[in-house]
Each structure stands twice: as structure tokens, then as C-alpha cells.
Amino acid sequence: MTLRHPSATPLRVAVVGAGPFGRAHALELARTPAVELAAIVAPSAERRDALAAETGAALSLADLRPLLDGAVDAVVISAAAAVQAGIAVTALAAGVPVLVEKPVAIDQAAREQLRRAAAQSSAWLMPGHILRFSAPHAEVREAVRSGAVGRVRSLSFRRHRGLDHQALFPAVHPVLMTMIHDIDLALWLTGDRIENVSSTEIRTAAHPQPLAVSARARTSAGTELSFEVSWSLGAGQHLPDALELIGEDGTLALRQDARVIGPTGPADDHLTPAHPYGALAAEQQVFLSAVRSGNAPTAVTLDEALHGLEVAERIIIAGAVT
Structure with a gap:
């Protein structure tokens, strides 16, 4: 295969955010x-100049568009959730591939805009779902795919964050910011579509977003799913992220600050929100390799991310009316 960008030629990448x-x-x-x-x-x-100085970036700019005339080979977008889709559309229209952090879009209009832009572009969009590149999560998936636990009957997820998230992300629902990780894991682990969604949430007048959300769903193959998130932990409080899987022939459990425990025994790894570089590096390498080859990556697709966001929207709507 002839690489679009030979390995000896540096890839020029801009980071938005x-x-x-x-x-x-x-x-x-x-x-x-x-x-x-x-x-x-x-x-x-102030922030972009400081980051450019810290990383040695060649330029510090307020607008991506001047770079899209051939000055960059790829773009990584990690901006405010409300503007990410529009920035990605602009890059795709210029034929520049993009890696976009979750959520890639915050509503149906933005999802459709992205879908159209990707279909019309010579480039492609890779959603940034980092847990697909986490070694312990990959071990869980391999155990499922190998048949080690038999048919998967149920999956449950728990992900709790601090009350500070209410101030950090006042305009983004916890389902879109936090639960979306586990929705994507459910899609990845089962390979199925998600349907039959129900949800409840706890709100107070003192906070812009729900303090907690619980959701249930079922995949097209009948696997039962449950999701719990909260933005309510006080300073110094911590609960480990959790994934529990029940299969016909065995179980699997993962705690983010512990080990994967399953039929093949325990496996150590390290991945926390404060130090995601192992999985982040793996995710970036998939993206960069795809840019070099000119072939869209398949590790996580835009269609998968958009379906996950559609599920998230249904969970939000269901929780709002209960």
C-alpha cells in the first residue's frame, strides 16, 4: 500500500481546545x-498561548479556518461540546480528517449536520471514545468475543463524579458527558443496537444538571443494560467506575482502580481521568495511522457514536418526564 503521508514526513496536526x-x-x-x-x-x-508555549506548537490561533488550506494534515477537536460539531463540519468540508472528543454532537440537528458532512467529504471523522483503547476494557471485550463467558445476559455500569462537574459543565447533561462512555462500551462489547430505553433522574433547584441519572435498556439481541451516573460527590469522596457482566457461562467485573477479574484471571492496568495517556496514546496512534494511510479507521465509527448519542438523547428525554 502506498501511504498518503509517508512515515518519514511529519504529520502536521492542529489541536482545537x-x-x-x-x-x-x-x-x-x-x-x-x-x-x-x-x-x-x-x-x-491566554490559554492557547500558554499551551502552545508548553508544547512547542508552531502557532496559537483563535480560528481553525486559516489552517485548512493545506497547512495541516489532521485536526484533533476537544472544544466546548456545543461547538465541536460545527468545527468538525468545517474541517470535513476542507477534506481534513478529524478526531473529535465526545460528545461529537449535542443534539439531533448537530448529529444530522455531521452525518451529511462526513458523507460529502473526502475525509472522515473518528469519534474520541477513549475506553475502547483502554487495556482492561479491551481484555473484557476479548473475553466476551472469545466466548469465555458465553452469551451475555446483562451488563451494568456505574460512573460517579464530583459536584464540581455542575460548575464545570453547566450546559451539558451528565448523560452526554459521563454516561456516554458506558453507552459506547455497551455498543462495543455487545455489537448490538440499543433499544427499549427508560430512565429516572434526581434534580434540585440548586444545580443546573441532574445530581444522578439511572437508566435501563435492552440490546436488539436481548442483553439487559443498566447505567448509573451522578455528579454529586463531595470533595475527597470517590467511588470507582464499575462494569459488571453476567454471561451464561461466567461473569466479569472491572473496577477502574482495581483489576479485571474473569475466566482468564486478573490483569493489571492503569487508567484514570487524570492520567489517560496510555489509552490516549493508543487512540491517537490509530487516528494518525489512518491519516497516513488515507483509510478511515474502524476502531470506532461515526455511525456508532451517533447511535450512542441517539440513545443518550432518549435517556435524557425519558428522565425528564418521570
Whole structure:
């Protein structure tokens, strides 16, 4: 195969977003061989200039568009949830591939806009679902795919975050920001569509988003799913993220700060929200390899991400009316 970008030629990558995860992406790209961090793009001059200085990025800009005339080979988008889809559409229209952090779109209009843009573009969009690149989650999936636990009967997920998320993400529902990880894991682990959604939520007038959301669903093959998220933990409080799987021939359990335990025994790994670089590096390598080859990645597709967001929207709607 003739590579679109030979390995000896540095890939020029721009990062849109100078928040915590934009910084994580920029730091990882800056230390990746054969990658040139071409620019940091963000509305805040102070934040983007600081990140450009920290990472050695060539440029600090408020607008991505001047770079889309051939100045970059790829774009990583980790911006405010409400604007990510529009930025991705602009890059796709210019024929530039993009890696977009979750959620790739926050409503149906944005989802359809992305779908059309990707269909009309010579480039492609890779959703940033990092847990697909996490070693312990990959071990769970391999156990499922190998038949080690038999047919999967149920999956349950738990993901709790601090009350500070209410201030950090006042305009983004916890289902779109936090539960979306587990919705995507359910899609990835089962390979099925998700249907029959129900949900309840707990709200108070003092906070912009629900303190907690519980949801249930079923896949097209009949696997029962349950999801729990909250943005209500106080300072210093912690509950490990959890995944529990019940199959006809065995069980699997994963705690984010513990081990995968299953038929093949325990396996150590490290992945926390504060230090996601192992999985982040793996995710970026899939993206960068796809940019070099010119072939869209298949590890996570736009169709999968959009279906997950459709499920998330149904969960939000169901919770709002209960």
C-alpha cells in the first residue's frame, strides 16, 4: 500500500481546545515521533498561548479556518461540546480528517449536520471514545468475543463524579458527558443496537444538571443494560467506575482502580481521568495511522457514536418526564 503521508514526513496536526483534555491531546502529540504540533486553536488567547508555549506548537490561533488550506494534515477537536460539531463540519468540508472528543454532537440537528458532512467529504471523522483503547476494557471485550463467558445476559455500569462537574459543565447533561462512555462500551462489547430505553433522574433547584441519572435498556439481541451516573460527590469522596457482566457461562467485573477479574484471571492496568495517556496514546496512534494511510479507521465509527448519542438523547428525554 502506498501511504498518503509517508512515515518519514511529519504529520502536521492542529489541536482545537485548550482545556484539560485538549492539553492532554497536545502534550501527547508533542512527544509523538513524526508528528508536528502545528497549532493550538482556542478562543482564549491566554490559554492557547500558554499551551502552545508548553508544547512547542508552531502557532496559537483563535480560528481553525486559516489552517485548512493545506497547512495541516489532521485536526484533533476537544472544544466546548456545543461547538465541536460545527468545527468538525468545517474541517470535513476542507477534506481534513478529524478526531473529535465526545460528545461529537449535542443534539439531533448537530448529529444530522455531521452525518451529511462526513458523507460529502473526502475525509472522515473518528469519534474520541477513549475506553475502547483502554487495556482492561479491551481484555473484557476479548473475553466476551472469545466466548469465555458465553452469551451475555446483562451488563451494568456505574460512573460517579464530583459536584464540581455542575460548575464545570453547566450546559451539558451528565448523560452526554459521563454516561456516554458506558453507552459506547455497551455498543462495543455487545455489537448490538440499543433499544427499549427508560430512565429516572434526581434534580434540585440548586444545580443546573441532574445530581444522578439511572437508566435501563435492552440490546436488539436481548442483553439487559443498566447505567448509573451522578455528579454529586463531595470533595475527597470517590467511588470507582464499575462494569459488571453476567454471561451464561461466567461473569466479569472491572473496577477502574482495581483489576479485571474473569475466566482468564486478573490483569493489571492503569487508567484514570487524570492520567489517560496510555489509552490516549493508543487512540491517537490509530487516528494518525489512518491519516497516513488515507483509510478511515474502524476502531470506532461515526455511525456508532451517533447511535450512542441517539440513545443518550432518549435517556435524557425519558428522565425528564418521570
